[in-house]
Structures are given as C-alpha cells and as structure tokens.
Amino acid sequence: MTTARTVLTIAALTLQEASRRRVLLALVALTVVLIALSAWGFSRVAAESGDATLTSGEARLTASILLNLVMFGFSLIAALGTAFLAGPTLSGETESGIALSVLARPIRRSALLLGKWLGLVAFGSGFVVVAGLAQCLVVWATVDYWPPQPAAALALLAGQTTVLLTLALLLSTAVSPMASGVVAVGLFGTTWIAGVVGGIGGSLGNEAVERVGTVSRMLLPTDGLWRGAMHGFQDPSALVQFGGADSEAFPFLSAAPLTPGYLLWAVAWVVMVGGLAVTSFQRKDL
Amino acid sequence: MTAGLAGRDAALDAASRLVAGLPPAPAVWCSGLRKRYGKRQAVADVSLEVGRGEVVGLLGPNGAGKTSVIKMLLGLVHPDAGEVMLLGQPAADPAARARVGYLPELFRYQPWLSATEVLALHVRLSGTDVTPAQRRDVLALVGLGDRAGDRVGGFSKGMQQRLGLAVALVARPELVVLDEPTSALDPLGRADVRDIVLDLKARGVAVLLNSHLIGEVERVCDRVVILDRGRVAASGTLAELLGQRELKLQLTGVSAAARERLAATGPVEREGDWFTVALAADEDTAVPALVADLVALGAQVHAVEPARITLEERLLGILRSASEARSDTEGSSR
Numbered sequence: 001m002t003t004a005r006t007v008l009t010i011a012a013l014t015l016q017e018a019s020r021r022r023v024l025l026a027l028v029a030l031t032v033v034l035i036a037l038s039a040w041g042f043s044r045v046a047a048e049s050g051d052a053t054l055t056s057g058e059a060r061l062t063a064s065i066l067l068n069l070v071m072f073g074f075s076l077i078a079a080l081g082t083a084f085l086a087g088p089t090l091s092g093e094t095e096s097g098i099a100l101s102v103l104a105r106p107i108r109r110s111a112l113l114l115g116k117w118l119g120l121v122a123f124g125s126g127f128v129v130v131a132g133l134a135q136c137l138v139v140w141a142t143v144d145y146w147p148p149q150p151a152a153a154l155a156l157l158a159g160q161t162t163v164l165l166t167l168a169l170l171l172s173t174a175v176s177p178m179a180s181g182v183v184a185v186g187l188f189g190t191t192w193i194a195g196v197v198g199g200i201g202g203s204l205g206n207e208a209v210e211r212v213g214t215v216s217r218m219l220l221p222t223d224g225l226w227r228g229a230m231h232g233f234q235d236p237s238a239l240v241q242f243g244g245a246d247s248e249a250f251p252f253l254s255a256a257p258l259t260p261g262y263l264l265w266a267v268a269w270v271v272m273v274g275g276l277a278v279t280s281f282q283r284k285d286l
Numbered sequence: 287m288t289a290g291l292a293g294r295d296a297a298l299d300a301a302s303r304l305v306a307g308l309p310p311a312p313a314v315w316c317s318g319l320r321k322r323y324g325k326r327q328a329v330a331d332v333s334l335e336v337g338r339g340e341v342v343g344l345l346g347p348n349g350a351g352k353t354s355v356i357k358m359l360l361g362l363v364h365p366d367a368g369e370v371m372l373l374g375q376p377a378a379d380p381a382a383r384a385r386v387g388y389l390p391e392l393f394r395y396q397p398w399l400s401a402t403e404v405l406a407l408h409v410r411l412s413g414t415d416v417t418p419a420q421r422r423d424v425l426a427l428v429g430l431g432d433r434a435g436d437r438v439g440g441f442s443k444g445m446q447q448r449l450g451l452a453v454a455l456v457a458r459p460e461l462v463v464l465d466e467p468t469s470a471l472d473p474l475g476r477a478d479v480r481d482i483v484l485d486l487k488a489r490g491v492a493v494l495l496n497s498h499l500i501g502e503v504e505r506v507c508d509r510v511v512i513l514d515r516g517r518v519a520a521s522g523t524l525a526e527l528l529g530q531r532e533l534k535l536q537l538t539g540v541s542a543a544a545r546e547r548l549a550a551t552g553p554v555e556r557e558g559d560w561f562t563v564a565l566a567a568d569e570d571t572a573v574p575a576l577v578a579d580l581v582a583l584g585a586q587v588h589a590v591e592p593a594r595i596t597l598e599e600r601l602l603g604i605l606r607s608a609s610e611a612r613s614d615t616e617g618s619s620r
Contacts, residue, residue, distance in 0.1 A: 013407065097392030098396060101450065102407075104386065104388040104390075105380075283364070285323075
C-alpha cells in the first residue's frame with residue numbers, strides 16, 4: 001500500500017472520528033451561539049451609530065475591535081478543540097490498544113502520524129474558516145463593515161490552529177492524553193498573555209518587557225499569527241483612531257502586519273515540531 | 287564476449303532455478319532478540335522459528351516475555367538486539383507485514399466505527415483486495431454476522447475479541463499471530479477459536495499462538511516454545527516434549543533391593559503405596575521387565591497404570607527445574 005493512500009485513509013478516519021464523537025456537533029452549536037450573540041451586539045452598534053452618537057470612524061473602530069474579539073473567541077474554540085482532539089487521538093489510542101492492531105498493518109508510523117495531522121488540520125482549519133467567514137458576513141450585514149484582507153486573515157487563523165495542533169501531537173507522543181491537551185492549551189494562553197505584556201512594554205518604551213512578547217512569539221508562533229490575523233480583520237484607520245503606536249498595548253488591535261520572514265519561521269516551526277513528533281513516535285514502544 | 291554473456295545468462299538461470307526450488311522462507315524467523323525496560327530484562331535471548339503452515343504455541347509464566355517477543359516480531363516494540371524476518375522479508379520493512387494478521391492481547395477497536403467499518407479500515411490499510419461479501423463471511427465465521435452494522439462501542443469484551451479475530455483473519459494472511467485469543471471468551475468461544483486455528487492449519491496458514499490455556503495449545507499446536515524469564519526454556523514438537531512416559535505402581539512389601547530396581551528405571555516419586563516412575567520414551571519392554579523383577583524381589587504388585595505426562599506437567603517441570611537451577615547458582619555465588 002502506498003504511503004499516500006495510508007495518509008489519506010488515516011486523515012479520513014480522523015475526520016470521521018471528530019464527527020462521530022460529536023465534536024463537530026458541539027463546535028457547530030458553540031459557533032451558532034457565538035455568531036448569534038455577536039449579531040445582536042453588532043446590530044446594537046449599528047443602532048447607536050444610526051443615532052449619530054458615533055462618527056463613521058468610531059463605528060469602524062468599534063466594528064474592528066468587536067470583530068477581532070469574536071474572532072479571538074473562535075480561535076480559542078479551535079485551539080481548545082484541536083488540542084483536546086490531537087492529544088487523545090494519538091496517546092489515547094496507544095494507551096487503549098487501538099494503535100496496536102493498526103500499526104501491525106503494513107504501514108509506517110510516520111504515515112499514521114501525518115494522516116492524523118492532516119485530518120486535524122483539515123478539521124481545525126475548516127472550522128475557523130467557515131465560522132470566521134460566517135462572522136464576517138454577519139458584520140457586513142449588520143454594520144456594513146468588510147475587513148480589508150479577509151482571506152489572508154482567515155488563512156492566518158487556520159495557521160494558528162495548525163501550529164497548536166502540531167504541538168499537541170508532539171506532546172501526545174510523549175505524555176498522557178490529558179496532559180498533552182492541558183499543556184498545549186496552557187502554552188497557547190501563556191503566549192497570548194506574553195504577547196499582550198510585550199505590547200504594553202512596547203507602548204511604554206520598555207525594551208526588556210517588549211522582548212517578552214517577541215521571544216514568546218518565536219517559541220510558539222500562535223500569538224504572532226493571531227496578531228497577523230487581527231491586522232487583516234481590522235480597518236486600517238482604526239489604529240490611527242485608537243491612538244497610533246499606543247494601540248500596541250491593546251490586545252484586540254494589531255499595530256503591524258506580519259513579515260514574510262515570520263511566516264517562513266512559522267512554517268519552519270511546524271515542520272520542525274512535526275518532525276520531532278515523528279521521531280518521538282517512531283521510537284516509542286507500544 | 288558473446289560466450290561470456292551466454293555463460294552469465296546460464297549462471298543466472300541456474301541460480302534462479304536454485305532459488306525457485308528452495309522451500310519458502312519460514313513464516314517467522316527471529317534470532318537473538320533482546321529487550322530491556324529500564325532495569326528489567328524482559329527478553330534476554332530469544333530465537334524461534336515458525337514454519338509455513340505450522341501452528342506454534344508460545345507458553346510460559348506471566349512476565350516471561352511472550353507478549354514482548356510478539357510485539358518485537360510485529361515491529362511494535364523495538365528490540366535492543368536481534369533480527370526478525372517475517373515471511374522471508376526483514377521485519378524492519380512494513381511491507382513484511384502485508385500478509386500478517388494480528389490479534390493483540392490488549393484488543394480494542396475504534397468504538398465509533400461499526401464492525402464492518404473496522405474490517406474495511408484494516409482491509410484498506412493492508413492493501414489487499416477483499417470483497418464486502420468476504421468481509422461478511424469473516425464476521426460470520428467469528429460469530430458476529432448479525433452485529434456487523436453495530437458500533438463497536440456497544441460490544442462486550444468477548445465480542446470485541448471476536449472482532450479482533452476477524453481483523454486478524456480478514457486480509458488473507460499467511461501468518462496469524464494470536465496473543466491470548468480466548469482471554470475474554472466463554473467455553474463456546476474457546477471452541478470456536480480452536481476450530482478456526484485448526485481450519486487455518488488445514489489451509490496452510492502459519493499460526494503463532496500465545497495462550498495460558500495449555501489444553502488449548504496441546505490440542506492445536508504442532509510445536510511448542512516455552513519461555514521463562516525472557517529465554518527459551520524448551521522447545522520442540524509435542525511428541526518431543528511429551529515423549530517421556532510414566533508408570534504408576536501400587537506396591538507393598540517393597541524391599542531395599544526393589545527400591546533400587548525402581549530407581550534404576552528412572553526418577554521415582556512416592557506417595558504412600560503409590561510409586562511413580564518416569565520411563566524413557568523408546569523402551570517397550572521396560573514395563574513387563576520391571577514388574578517381573580519387582581515380583582522376584584518380593585514386592586506385592588497391586589496395580590500398574592501406564593500414564594503419559596501432560597503438557598501442563600511438563601511445563602511445570604521445566605519451569606520448576608529452571609527456578610531450582612537459578613536458586614542453586616545464586617546460593618553458590620554467595
């Protein structure tokens with residue numbers, strides 16, 4: 001059997017697991033609630049600006065911030081969802097014995113891992129893209145705001161999900177299913193906070209504090225990609241409106257777009273961590 | 287030049303004829319397997335072979351390393367040393383497992399799939415062409431014909447083990463490795479497994495069977511390998527291992543000379559009036575001669591019962607003598 005066929009079979013199986021285990025259903029329910037709430041919120045904003053208590057610039061700023069806030073909610077759901085899917089799917093199967101009969105087939109462990117990764121990437125990315133797009137449409141319909149670079153921003157959100165689930169897969173080759181999910185989500189939260197701290201350092205002109213954010217963004221690129229995504233969702237005038245460089249300290253606006261170098265680093269990071277996961281899984285005694 | 291080419295062709299021809307004429311490589315061949323988990327040496331030095339179409343039983347106490355050996359054969363555990371060949375191919379290449387079916391000791395299958403879907407998955411992964419009708423037949427063979435569409439999550443342990451058996455059999459294997467295949471089965475299920483193994487044997491499929499149920503092994507296996515503390519303690523055909531016979535005698539008035547005569551025949555065990563003597567396998571005249579001598583030496587013979595030792599007794603004998611030998615060497619090394 002060719003490796004490509006094994007990878008696709010396992011990827012399809014992973015997607016099937018996500019839908020049969022009601023993960024998909026739970027995500028859809030959460031998303032619908034979040035979108036409905038935000039639709040109500042945005043319609044209130046529209047009503048306020050209709051009363052002319054908000055200038056058009058203020059309305060765009062509010063829409064940008066609110067959109068980023070809701071998108072953060074989605075990225076959090078995607079992060080938690082995939083991290084808790086990625087953990088059990090590998091170490092859980094090793095622990096329960098499901099992996100024994102599968103890996104006794106003429107397949108490579110790397111193909112199994114790649115298949116799982118691919119299935120999870122499709123699932124996580126599919127979720128953020130569909131939910132994110134639905135959210136953009138809601139904003140467009142309620143306050144007539146359309147983000148400047150929606151495609152790039154959604155792709156970056158998908159990238160953020162991919163980074164986190166790759167990390168969760170690596171962890172799940174080494175530690176228990178529960179621990180891998182907890183550690184991955186913990187690191188995700190820590191990096192986000194470090195990013196905010198770094199932003200505050202930047203606006204205060206304190207280099208040491210600013211470096212916290214920079215370093216954490218290199219170690220785990222989730223926060224960096226998230227900031228890039230926010231930059232694609234927000235109105236360019238929003239930053240000026242908010243107060244220029246000082247907006248760095250605000251967690252739901254992003255001062256600068258991503259550099260190509262950082263994107264390359266994020267790709268390299270995924271390849272590196274994925275490679276580590278393969279090595280660790282290949283060495284494992286089942 | 288042309289002559290040289292013709293000569294090479296002839297040599298190649300001869301070589302290919304020679305190779306084609308060779309018997310097929312054994313289903314399993316392993317040599318010098320070792321595995322250490324932390325401080326514990328799980329497998330110290332195991333070499334074994336399972337011929338094509340042969341049913342080999344793996345016996346031994348808990349912790350003897352049987353499951354570790356099986357997992358090393360299948361590439362699930364990496365040996366510290368040693369070589370493994372499956373169906374003539376080095377086991378390091380996953381393709382060697384294309385014609386291998388495996389029922390793990392820890393049998394669990396995707397609970398969110400139905401029995402049919404689990405089989406379909408394994409057929410896909412094995413890269414074999416198995417029609418849906420053939421898959422249904424395998425499920426029927428293991429007694430799951432009417433549960434084919436049900437989710438595995440709702441199966442009892444026994445049914446999951448039956449499904450595991452179907453998974454091991456579905457991709458037309460030439461070697462089937464069964465690790466404790468009846469641990470969750472009722473007596474009826476155990477009889478089914480026995481029939482399935484005998485059927486595999488009849489079809490020329492090699493089977494490596496690890497089981498605690500010695501009776502099961504004794505009924506279906508051509509050969510037995512006994513592991514103890516990670517080493518092969520004994521191996522051979524059942525006839526070789528069980529060749530030893532016993533004679534039970536009920537005697538009274540046994541003189542010292544009669545006792546010596548008994549001891550000269552073989553190791554003697556005494557329980558009241560009953561004497562058990564181990565006999566060598568090939569002596570047909572031993573029993574009448576012994577009885578005549580005992581009578582001549584004044585012993586009264588009340589009963590003479592020939593007995594063949596069971597595999598269980600042989601196994602216990604091998605394991606006990608091994609542990610005695612160990613305690614002796616430990617004692618002398620102190």
